[in-house]
Amino acid sequence: TWKKPNSNFKFPKTLTFSSKEDKEESGRRLFYVSLTRAKRHLYISWPLSGHGKRPPEPSPYVSELLEILGLENAEPKQVPIEVLKGMMESMHQEIPEIKVEDLPKETIDFLLKDFRLSASALNTYIRCPLSFYFDHVLKIPSRSSAAASFGTAMHRALYRMYLPINDDQKILPLDSVINVFEEEMTKMRGFFEDHIYESRMELGKENLELFYNDNKDNLPKNILLEHKIYNAELDGVPLGGDIDRVDLKSSTEAYIFDYKTVKPRSEKLKKADDKVPYGGDYWRQLQFYKILFDAQFPNKTVSRSAILYLGKNAKGELQESTVALDKESQDKVKGWVKEVYQNIKDHNFYAGCEDSDCNWCEFSRQTNFNQS
Structure with a gap:
């Protein structure tokens, strides 16, 4: 050590x-x-x-x-x-295999009765089918982490910040936005160690002020916040999900945004290619959101999509990363949506990803080791 x-x-x-x-x-x-x-x-x-x-x-x-x-x-x-x-x-003992006992087909069919494929579910399945099984079929609850709780507080503050736009064409004052963040952090106090709570509180207020000042003079006129779409389909595949923010630029044009409270991570934005066959998580997510949005609003064009980072880059600035929604990318993700959904319907989710960092694969190995 x-x-x-x-x-x-x-x-x-x-x-x-x-x-x-x-x-x-x-x-x-x-x-x-x-x-x-x-x-x-x-x-x-x-x-x-x-x-x-x-x-x-x-x-x-x-x-x-x-x-x-x-x-x-x-x-x-x-x-x-x-x-x-x-x-x-x-x-140097033999590493237990990843093996999960299959549930009866009727039980799985019942659990999947109202299932709709989301960006999160798609990304989880592509990363590890076994993790999808535990997270989205069995829906095993997990305790919220400090990072997730911090992200929730930041998202709620931004939701409240933009809420008055459609009625008053203005945003909430900065001190009110900070108050919302502090209230949300207080609600989730139990998920933080003392020193982490204090540091995240200061970090959140600092980054919210930076975001506020960067955006206060460039406001959308019409906006959809935490927009829920749960009645969409793609060639018979039921889709669902929440989009953090949609700016309605005109009767025919829209921008899609997703907030991330982490620092910019370029690997998450990679377009699918030979080296990264499924692309990065954020890239797939925004491609999926366009598919979702197009299904609900066929007469609108998503002309821009971007990740808005709420964590500073190396220069101490907040960054946004645009993802191109070209036909080639859309066709690839649409193909994966249909392929993954069929695999889910066929109950093909008992194979693990074999990644040593995967919690559910490690859980399966440990369970089999203890049984042996």
């Missing part, structure tokens, strides 16, 4: 950090989870010598643990080489 992070180690893709405190806390939680996986004995080790000028030190998390246990001054125990060899050999 090293104090300085190993450059070969990468955090799971699902962990994103908006501050140094977030990353440190996530590392601490990861360390805690690792400790709790021990069944009989727990061994914590770090090297006493290395190639540097100074001897290696244990990580801060190990130091904290030793201090809590009153062992900060204890001499580390030297482990005989024979014991180390035995420990290494025991680690």
Whole structure:
């Protein structure tokens, strides 16, 4: 266990950090989870010598643990080489396969009776069919994270900010927008560690003020907020979803926007090609939103779609990323929509993605390991 992070180690893709405190806390939680996986004995080790000028030190998390246990001054125990060899050999056990017991066909059909394919469901299935099964068929509830709660508070503040436009052609005053954000954060206080709550509160207010000042002089005249579409179809495939914001530019033209509270991530916007056959998540999402919108408003043209980031880029600015809605991209996503929906109807969702960072694949492996 090293104090300085190993450059070969990468955090799971699902962990994103908006501050140094977030990353440190996530590392601490990861360390805690690792400790709790021990069944009989727990061994914590770090090297006493290395190639540097100074001897290696244990990580801060190990130091904290030793201090809590009153062992900060204890001499580390030297482990005989024979014991180390035995420990290494025991680690090379066969990795359990990803396997989930099929539910009766009638049960799955009942659970899918009112199913409508959304952008989230499409992205989940493409990433991992097994995750789709747990999240969208069984609908296993999960506790909201600090990041998700922060995102909800930011979305609600922006919803209220633009709400007066259609009636008064103006937006909510900045101090009122900030108040909405603070109220929403207070409601979800229990999902945050103390220091993370304070840092997210300040970050949210700072970014909302920046967004407000960037957009207050360029307001749409007609707008649809958190627009729900649940009566759409594509060649018999039932579709549904919520679009964060639709600016109605005229009787025949519309812009589509989706808010993201994370920092800009270029890989999420990649267009489908040979290297990224399904494209990035955000790219697919906006393509899907156009399909959804076209089904409800066949006489309107979506001439622009973009991700509006509420997290600053490297220059300390808020950024927006436009996604081209060309025919080639639309045809690809329409094909995936029909293909994925047919796979869902055929109950083809028991295969995992095999990604070591996938929670549901790991859950399946662990379940099979315990049963064996």
